[in-house]
Amino acid sequence: MAPKETNKMGLPNLPSALGQIYPPDRFLTARAQLLPYESDALTVFRARPLAVVLPQTQEEVIETVRLCHREKLPFVARGSGTSLSGGSLPIEEGIVIGLNRLNRILELDPQERIAVVQPGVINLDVSSAAAPHNLYYAPDPSSQSVCTIGGNVAFNSGGAHCLLHGMTSNHVLGIKAVLPDGEIVRLGGRSLERIGPDLTGFYVGSEGLFGIALEITLRLVPRPETYRTLLAAYRSLEAAGEAVARIVAAGILPGAIEIMDRLALKAAEAAVHAGYPEGAAALLIVELEGESIEVDPEFASLQKIIEASGSYEIRVAQDEADRARIWKGRKGAFSSVGRLSPDYIVQDGVVPRSRLGEALAEIERLSSEFDIPVANVFHAGDGNLHPLILFDGNEEGALERAEELAGLIVRMCIRLGGSITGEHGIGMEKRAYLAEMFNRTDMENMIRIRRSLDPYELSNRTKMFPEMGEVPPLEAKPPAPAIGSTLQPKTVEEVCQSVRSFPSLVCRGGGSKPALSRASQTAQILDLSRLSGVLEYQPEEFTFTALAGTAVAQVQQILSQEGQYLPFDPVLAGRGATMGGTVAAGTSGSGRQRHGGIRDFLLGVSFVNGGGELVRGGAKVVKNAAGFDLPKLMIGSLGCLGVLVDLTFKVFPRPRRYVTLELERPNLADALEQLSRLKSSGFNLEAVDLEPPGKLWVRLGGNSETLSGRLDRLRNVLGRGEARTDEEESSLWQRATDFAWSPAGASLVKIPVTLALIPSLEEHLSQISCRRRYCSAGNLLWLAWTDALERLESILQTLGLGGLLLDGPGAGPFLGLRDGQVLTQRIKQALDSQGRFPDY
Numbered sequence: 001m002a003p004k005e006t007n008k009m010g011l012p013n014l015p016s017a018l019g020q021i022y023p024p025d026r027f028l029t030a031r032a033q034l035l036p037y038e039s040d041a042l043t044v045f046r047a048r049p050l051a052v053v054l055p056q057t058q059e060e061v062i063e064t065v066r067l068c069h070r071e072k073l074p075f076v077a078r079g080s081g082t083s084l085s086g087g088s089l090p091i092e093e094g095i096v097i098g099l100n101r102l103n104r105i106l107e108l109d110p111q112e113r114i115a116v117v118q119p120g121v122i123n124l125d126v127s128s129a130a131a132p133h134n135l136y137y138a139p140d141p142s143s144q145s146v147c148t149i150g151g152n153v154a155f156n157s158g159g160a161h162c163l164l165h166g167m168t169s170n171h172v173l174g175i176k177a178v179l180p181d182g183e184i185v186r187l188g189g190r191s192l193e194r195i196g197p198d199l200t201g202f203y204v205g206s207e208g209l210f211g212i213a214l215e216i217t218l219r220l221v222p223r224p225e226t227y228r229t230l231l232a233a234y235r236s237l238e239a240a241g242e243a244v245a246r247i248v249a250a251g252i253l254p255g256a257i258e259i260m261d262r263l264a265l266k267a268a269e270a271a272v273h274a275g276y277p278e279g280a281a282a283l284l285i286v287e288l289e290g291e292s293i294e295v296d297p298e299f300a301s302l303q304k305i306i307e308a309s310g311s312y313e314i315r316v317a318q319d320e321a322d323r324a325r326i327w328k329g330r331k332g333a334f335s336s337v338g339r340l341s342p343d344y345i346v347q348d349g350v351v352p353r354s355r356l357g358e359a360l361a362e363i364e365r366l367s368s369e370f371d372i373p374v375a376n377v378f379h380a381g382d383g384n385l386h387p388l389i390l391f392d393g394n395e396e397g398a399l400e401r402a403e404e405l406a407g408l409i410v411r412m413c414i415r416l417g418g419s420i421t422g423e424h425g426i427g428m429e430k431r432a433y434l435a436e437m438f439n440r441t442d443m444e445n446m447i448r449i450r451r452s453l454d455p456y457e458l459s460n461r462t463k464m465f466p467e468m469g470e471v472p473p474l475e476a477k478p479p480a481p482a483i484g485s486t487l488q489p490k491t492v493e494e495v496c497q498s499v500r501s502f503p504s505l506v507c508r509g510g511g512s513k514p515a516l517s518r519a520s521q522t523a524q525i526l527d528l529s530r531l532s533g534v535l536e537y538q539p540e541e542f543t544f545t546a547l548a549g550t551a552v553a554q555v556q557q558i559l560s561q562e563g564q565y566l567p568f569d570p571v572l573a574g575r576g577a578t579m580g581g582t583v584a585a586g587t588s589g590s591g592r593q594r595h596g597g598i599r600d601f602l603l604g605v606s607f608v609n610g611g612g613e614l615v616r617g618g619a620k621v622v623k624n625a626a627g628f629d630l631p632k633l634m635i636g637s638l639g640c641l642g643v644l645v646d647l648t649f650k651v652f653p654r655p656r657r658y659v660t661l662e663l664e665r666p667n668l669a670d671a672l673e674q675l676s677r678l679k680s681s682g683f684n685l686e687a688v689d690l691e692p693p694g695k696l697w698v699r700l701g702g703n704s705e706t707l708s709g710r711l712d713r714l715r716n717v718l719g720r721g722e723a724r725t726d727e728e729e730s731s732l733w734q735r736a737t738d739f740a741w742s743p744a745g746a747s748l749v750k751i752p753v754t755l756a757l758i759p760s761l762e763e764h765l766s767q768i769s770c771r772r773r774y775c776s777a778g779n780l781l782w783l784a785w786t787d788a789l790e791r792l793e794s795i796l797q798t799l800g801l802g803g804l805l806l807d808g809p810g811a812g813p814f815l816g817l818r819d820g821q822v823l824t825q826r827i828k829q830a831l832d833s834q835g836r837f838p839d840y
Contacts, residue, residue, distance in 0.1 A: 014051055014095070015071045021063055026054040037096050040081040040088040041143075044345070044399060045428050049076070049090035054098045058118075058214045064097055065212060066182030074461045077212045079120060079148030084334075084346055085427030087155055087207055091461050097212065099150055105129050106215065111676055112754050113220040114173060114190055119150025119213050123157075126218060134680065135220040138165040141423065142331050153213050156205030156625045158423030160256040160330065163381035163622065164289075165221070167423065169204040169629065170600045174217035177203065179210065179823075180454035187820045190217060191752035192779040193597065194636065195804040197827075198586065199820040201599050201632030205625055207425050208460035209450050224289035225682035227255075228299040229323045232284045232311035233277035237261055237376070240282035241357045243309035244380045247286065248353065248540060251563055251653040252302055255289040257381035263340070264333050264375040264388070271336035274329030277313040284311070284380070285330060287323075290684050293709045294702050333377045334388070341373070341390035343399070345406050349413030350422040350621045353383040354540050362412050363387050370405045382623040384422035385413070411436065419624040426464040426626060435466055437626055438616065444471045445615045446628045448830035453823070464627070474611030474833050475500070486525040492606070492614060492645045498526055499643060500612035505836055507639035509549060509581030512572040513806040515747075516585055516638055516813050523838075526643060528580055534558055535646060536620075542651050543603065543620055548580025548644040555579060565654035567595035569687075574738035580644040585806065586636030587750065589737040590687040590775040594701075595652060598635050604648035605631045607641075610832030620648050633827065636804075638813065640824075640838050641831050655701030658686065659711055660729045663721035665694030668762055672778070674718055675755060679777050683714060688777040689736065692762055696721075699733065741771055742784035747808025749792065749815065751781040751801055764795045789815065814840055 019027060028034060029051045039046045055061045068075045074094030081088055090096050103120035110133035115126055123144040127136040140159035141147055147157065153175070158167045165171075174188035188200035203210055234240040240259050247257065260268065260283045268274045276283055286302060288295050306314055317323040329336070337344050351359045360376060363385075367374040375388040387409055391402040410420050410433045420426070420433045435443055447465060451457065487502075489495045499505060502524045508517035509528055519525050528549040537544040539562040546555055552566075552573040559565050569591030570582045577587075583605075588597035595601075604618030607630075617630025634644060665671040671694040678688055678698065687699040698718065700710055711723060724732055735741060742748055753761060755778035765772060768791075771784040783803070785792055789810040796803055796816025805812035828839070 015067060015073065017067050018051065018053060018064070018095075021060055021067070022053050026056070028052040028054070037078065037081070037090060037098070040078075040083040040086060042084050042086045042427070042429060045086040045089050047090045047092045049092065049094060049096045052096040052098055054101055056101045058102070061097065061099070061102070061212055061214060062178045062182065062184065065178050065180065068095070068458055069181045069456070072456050072458065074458045076460050077150070077154070077208050079151040080146050082143040082147040082151065083155065083425070083427060084348070085155070085421070085424045085429045087425050087427035087463060088151070089428050094458075094461070099148065099212070110135060110680060112190060112756060113679060115218045115220055117149050117216050117218060119148060119153070119216065121149045123147050123149060123152060130220050134223050136223050137171065137218055138221050139168050139171055142334055149216055149218070150213055153204050153216055154206065154208045155425035156423065156629070158379075158384070158623060158625070160258055160379060162379065162384070162423070163257065164253060164255045166596065166600050167623070167625070169201045169632065170596060171219045172200055172204050172216060173219050175200050175203055175213050176215040177211050177213045180459040183822060185820055185823050187823065188217065189752070189819065190754050192219065192776055193588070193752040195586065195750065195752060195802050195814065196818055196820065197637045197641065197824055198599050198632040198635040199823050201635070202629050205425070205629050207427065207464050209464060210453055211459055222680060222682050226292040226295050227287055227289050227323055228295050229285070229287040229317040229326055230303070230306065231276070231315050231326050232306045232309070233280035233313040234282045234284065234311055237282040237360055238357055239310045240284045241360070241380065243284055243306060243311070244353070244356070245540070246305050246309055247302065250301065250305060252288075252298060253653055254286050254381060256285065256287045257379070258285040258330055259283065259376070259378055259380045260330060260333060261376040263373060264337070264377045265329070267336035267340050267375060268329030268333055270339040272328050272332050274325065276329060277315070285326060291682060291710060293713065294684065294706050297703065297706060330377070337375055337388050337390060340375070341392065343391050343393040345389045345402050347385065347387050347389070347406050347409050348422050348424040349385050349410055349418060349420055350619070350623050351383045351385065351413050351416045351418040352538070352541050352621055353380070354538070355416045356380065356383055359385060359412060359416060363409060366405055366408055370401060372402060372405055379422070379623070382422070383418065383621055384623050407433070418621050419619040419626050421625045422623040423625050428463060431464060431466045434464065434627060435468070440468070441613050442616050442627070443468060445609060445613070445831065447471050449628060449827055452826040452830040474609065474613070486527050488527045488530050490530045492531070495526070495528070495531065495608050495643055495645055496612045496614055499608050499610065499836060503834070503836060505643070506838055507584065507643055509578035510551060510576035512575040512577040513581060513585050513587070515805045515807050515810065528643070529578065531645060539564060542622060543648060544651065545604070545620060545646055545648040546579050547646050548578060550579050552577045552579060552582060559651055560654065563654055564651045566601065566649065567652050568592045568597045568601050569737060571737045572739070574734065579647055583635055583647055584637060584639050584644060585804070587806070590689050590733065593685055593687045593776050599632055601650045602631045602635060602647060603650055605634050605644060606646045607634060608643040608645060610642070610834055610836045614645070615642065618648065622650050638838070638840060640840060641828055642837070655686065657704045657707055658699060658701045658729055659707050660697055660699045660724040660732060661711065661714055661718065661721045662724055663696045663698070663718055665696060668693040668759070670694060671696055672755065672758060675778050677717060679755070681717065687733065687775065690774040690778065692766070692772065692774075697732070736773065739782065739784070741773065743771060743786065745808070746771070746784035746786050747789060747810060748806045749783040749785055749803045750806060751783055751796070751803040752779065753781050753801065754779065757799065757801070760799055761801070
């Protein structure tokens with residue numbers, strides 16, 4: 001095939017300092033040496049860099065980036081080159097920094113369930129290293145045997161099991177990175193929780209535009225006790241899609257739901273001899289995972305649904321070898337189509353799950369109209385399409401016609417309310433379509449953020465954003481008016497007008513976290529409690545959108561009517577907490593143990609920046625990798641970066657019943673040992689809380705028929721304890737999330753921790769009379785502090801911890817150490833250059 005040639009011939013002089021950093025065998029300039037780096041997996045784009053450098057240490061990467069900044073030399077970081085969007089295409093006037101030699105797993109801590117890795121580590125190698133501890137790394141892109149963690153971070157890679165487990169951003173806890181100007185930043189850490197903006201989540205998916213990740217702290221999860229996998233063959237694609245709808249309607253939450261069409265099946269058989277049923281127009285793969293006692297009856301229900309859905313053949317994996325055979329063809333689908341066509345383009349747009357049938361019918365129509373075969377493979381559980389457009393690049397005009405067809409599919413995804421990319425990113429391929437998914441204001445704000453970190457646009461130049469011309473600065477601050485009564489906007493436009501009209505504003509929601517909404521004498525209070533209401537709720541999509549002032553309790557009531565809930569368990573609902581305030585504070589409750597915190601469920605946001613502009617980020621589908629992850633940036637931002645006006649969340653089916661085992665251990669050491677055992681177990685636990693020195697609460701949720709047996713198994717591990725059920729059990733956790741245990745007048749402080757740090761922290765806190773409760777199996781401390789805050793500040797500084805003051809006296813809101821302040825300030829300059837919002 002004839003690729004697009006973008007490289008200029010000839011090599012200008014490179015900075016001589018590069019030759020001082022790298023020996024000749026790691027400083028490649030010869031044409032033959034550069035050839036393997038001229039494209040990534042999207043070979044229709046090619047460019048020849050000036051040079052490729054192959055660092056072996058972090059220090060070499062940092063020195064190279066700083067040199068590039070001094071010399072204004074563009075650079076592209078590259079791992080295995082598996083990008084399907086041209087995301088690691090070289091820049092013809094720049095260099096490639098190859099990271100494959102930074103391939104060490106620096107630490108694997110089974111107790112804390114984390115791995116600290118270099119960017120060149122292969123995805124599957126993490127799970128292999130964790131396997132002896134019965135742990136694994138959940139994100140599983142099809143290329144997981146060759147793709148690198150650094151590349152996964154850059155593009156927020158997904159995989160077949162995203163519906164249940166989320167994408168890369170849901171499994172990255174911390175990042176050490178070098179920004180494009182050579183500044184070193186540390187974001188996040190080892191705890192599942194954090195304070196301040198979720199900079200770690202925001203960095204993931206930035207497609208190399210924010211510099212280079214040097215160390216990545218990954219969350220590991222226990223390997224499920226059992227997998228139950230089946231495949232079902234159908235005579236039509238529509239029938240397979242209808243089966244997916246039935247599964248979701250039944251409240252079953254599989255680890256994966258995948259569909260392959262006739263052409264994809266033909267390719268898989270030719271390539272890997274998967275042994276799939278003959279004559280199928282569509283093949284459905286569904287996999288459940290978890291505790292056997294819970295999965296087995298759910299799998300029986302799943303089988304009944306499949307049997308009633310018109311499938312003509314059903315196969316159930318009998319062992320791990322069977323399971324591997326079922327997945328072999330699906331995992332190899334992209335490479336397999338090479339047996340059917342010399343060239344192909346793969347798209348990865350997302351549509352709402354309920355519109356999958358409509359999308360597939362349109363793809364079939366376009367395929368016929370263009371007379372171009374299209375093989376369909378898709379993550380049916382989250383609506384992530386993978387149409388493989390087959391063509392022969394040696395035929396004149398074939399590439400251009402295939403690209404035109406691909407473009408129409410991308411635009412269809414936008415039209416149906418989805419995203420232009422679910423896991424491959426924008427790269428070079430989809431730059432033109434980003435401006436169709438987001439408006440100009442959205443794009444300008446993303447570009448301002450990019451330039452605040454990389455003013456010369458050196459890092460992965462030309463990727464993600466189309467040419468947009470001049471991006472103007474935000475409007476100037478107006479003269480300060482007299483401070484009047486509290487502002488209470490009822491509409492988004494009124495919020496925008498308020499921001500434009502006042503030079504200093506502090507946001508307030510339901511007032512449930514008063515320490516976060518104190519106004520100075522010169523600041524105007526912007527009360528968002530009247531900006532309320534659920535704008536859209538689609539139970540079949542597991543999504544809803546609400547205005548920021550909507551009470552959490554109202555949302556919980558609406559969801560409960562459909563048997564769904566907010567798995568991150570927002571706190572202070574009983575005190576009037578709002579959805580916007582919950583996101584701005586970044587507060588999840590004890591129930592975040594099973595499925596994750598706010599970062600795992602916030603899909604989209606709209607906010608008003610310091611210039612009074614309405615900015616949108618994310619999407620209304622459960623999978624999206626288009627543009628910067630502004631929703632993550634808003635989590636924990638405390639109204640410093642913008643005023644949240646509406647939010648879109650993912651939700652899950654609610655467990656039908658709960659039971660809590662309450663135990664009293666003789667001392668802290670024994671209680672922590674029990675927590676450690678629980679963290680590495682295969683139990684699907686809803687919550688695990690500890691009140692020092694030794695009181696434990698362990699919550700199970702699920703079907704009434706299985707809870708009793710699961711409780712018995714839990715008692716075999718922990719001891720007898722006392723079981724709480726029904727209203728008594730519900731009241732116990734309601735008191736926890738509303739902090740009814742906190743004494744009147746105490747300062748309520750959120751402190752991210754880890755299990756390993758609890759003994760040191762308790763040495764200090766046990767000497768002081770203060771109520772406290774550790775949740776999320778030792779990842780978060782809620783502290784009711786009655787002493788001077790200066791004393792707590794000293795303790796946190798000594799232990800290298802940070803805290804967030806939610807209620808009580810004190811200047812606040814941050815205590816102890818904070819990370820990423822340099823990055824936060826640069827982003828704030830981009831979104832609030834005139835300083836209208838607080839600068840904590």
